[in-house]
Amino acid sequence: MLEAKVTAYINKKQLINHNDTILVGVSGGPDSLALLAYLNSIKKSYNLTLVVAHVDHMFRGEESFEEYLFVEKICEEWGIPFEGSRIDVPKYIKDTGKNPQQASRDCRYAFYRDIMEKCAAQKLALAHHKDDQAESVLMNLIRGTSGMARIGIPLKRLFGGGWIIRPFLAVTREDILEYCTEMNLNPRIDPSNEKDIYTRNRFRKYILPMIKKENSKALDHIQRFSEDLEQDEGFLMVLAEKEYNSLELTEKDGILKVPISSLGKVPKPLQRRVIHLILNYLYQVKPYVFSYVHIECIQSLLTESNPSTSVQLPSGLQVTKAYDQLLFHFGRLPSVTLSKELRIPGKTALANGAVIETVLLDPLSEKWEHASRYTCILPLSEEDLPLRVRNKRDGDRYQPKGFTGHKKLKKLFLEHKIPVHERESWPIIVNKNDQIVWIPGLQKINLEKTPMPAIMIKYVE
Incomplete structure (x- = not known):
């Protein structure tokens, strides 16, 4: 029964090609051991090269090491190359702060990627089945996942220069257990699969049985929903990429x-x-x-x-x-501290990368320029010197051109729609009494030619 379902599924979905080298992830549990047995049974008809990858995550000491040795022995008996690794995942969790499931997955898939490259495998076969799929879809929906993640476990996806494939999405956990019995397999059982502290275990033990009781075809419907949604999402993402670009x-x-x-x-x-x-x-x-x-x-x-x-x-x-x-x-948007005395005449480089240039003018000078928001001309008075550039301060006020009173600097920023983070680094030119004489980029100040000396200030970004 299982062989017929999986073979038809492989051919329909084009999961395996003749002459493929397939790396098989085997934990030693019922699902992965059944997958290895199935692939070994079709090896000759597809002319496949099989390699097994096993990871001991070192959570359960001697018990998990025994599973490592069990898988290694099976491979030796069946004549399949074995690649195993013992990875100190508890230490990885301590170093990264990741939860046990995510940390285990990171380490396991990194090992898979290395072995795929080592043995030039085109496929990585994993033993997820319909029950796993239903658990994943329901968990993601309840968690509030959006987009492509709602499909649960993809049938195939790019990985490590090849593809991850999941042929057992055609069958249920019950089908797999029956197959293990038929083939006289003696898989190892991970006791952590029974612990209610893991979300997936609670879905497996309590929620999925109720759903199956309501509809015996529920797992088929969820699998079809996943495959349809993957196609729909793929189409919508093509349209979204055009908008993005x-x-x-x-x-x-x-x-x-x-x-x-x-x-x-x-x-x-x-x-x-x-x-x-x-x-x-x-x-x-x-x-x-x-x-x-x-x-x-x-x-x-x-x-x-x-x-x-x-x-x-x-x-x-x-x-x-x-x-x-x-x-x-x-993190926080960057801000720059501005606090410098202006060189008069000369150029002053600022921490934000801009330069302030000052030029002394007299009535006969040919350097007078038309004032703009980035160029201003001010009367030169010893009472105002030295001029400095600084950041804004709470309560800052300035005198607009043609006004006798003063106006809040904050209001000027609002009028010009200057974002809050940019205000923090905006250059403010002040005199020796800390009175604002010019706000580059926002204020236009012009002084017509007069007998008195003047100074031209240019702000260059």
Whole structure:
């Protein structure tokens, strides 16, 4: 029964080609041992080369080492090359802070990748089955997972220069146990599979039996849902990638800038996937705790009335709304300390990479320029010297041109829609009494030619 189902599934889904070299992940449990036995039974008809990979995660001391030796002995009896490794996963957990399941997976798959390269395998065969699939789909839905992760366990995916394949997604746990009995296999049983501290175990022991009782075909329906969803997601992601490529993203100094107007126009179903693509680009390894809640938080920033707000994502990533842009960045947005006396005449280099140039003028000078937001001309008075550049301070006020009174600097920033993080590093030119005489980029100050001496200040970014 199992052989017929799996062989038909392999041929339908084109999982195995003739002359393939297949690395088989074998723990020694019923599922993986049955998979090895099945592949060994079709080895001649497909002209396959099989290699077994086994990892002892060293959680259970001598017990797990005995499983290592058991798999090694099976391979010796069946004439299959064996590649084993004992990895100190408890130490890896201590060093990385990852949970046991994620840490085990990281170490195991790293070993698989190395052995695939070593033996030039085209495929890595793993023994996940329909029950595993149902558990994964339900766990992900309840966890709030979004996007492609909702499909659960993919039938095949690229890995280590080849493919991971899962032929046993055609059969159930019950089919596998029956096959083990028929083939007189004596698999090892991991006692941790019975512990209720693991989410998957609780789904396996309590939730899946109820679902099967409601509908005996439930596992078939969940598997079909997974395969259909994978196709649908693949199609939608193609459309999302086109939208992503048209966003005109800019990246500088570790900050990815996304135009709100462009992202806001993307239809919601594609918008969620475009955000996924952005996060995939930024995260080298996407956090395990990532869910649809984080996508919704980012989407909410597109319509948030507050022009300067942010959301915190896992692993230190923040998304900050800065008027018409979303800024994706790890940690706090950078700010630069500005505190220098200006050279008059001369050039003063600032910590933000800009340069302030000052030129002395007299009524006959030919260097007078038309004032702009980046060039100003001021009367030169000994009472004002020295001039300095500094950062803004709480309560700063300045005197607008043509006004007798003073105005809050904060209001000027708001009028020009300067993002909060940029205000912190904005250059402010002050006199020796710490009175603001010019705000480069925001204030236009001009002095017509007069008999009195003057100074021209240019801010060059």
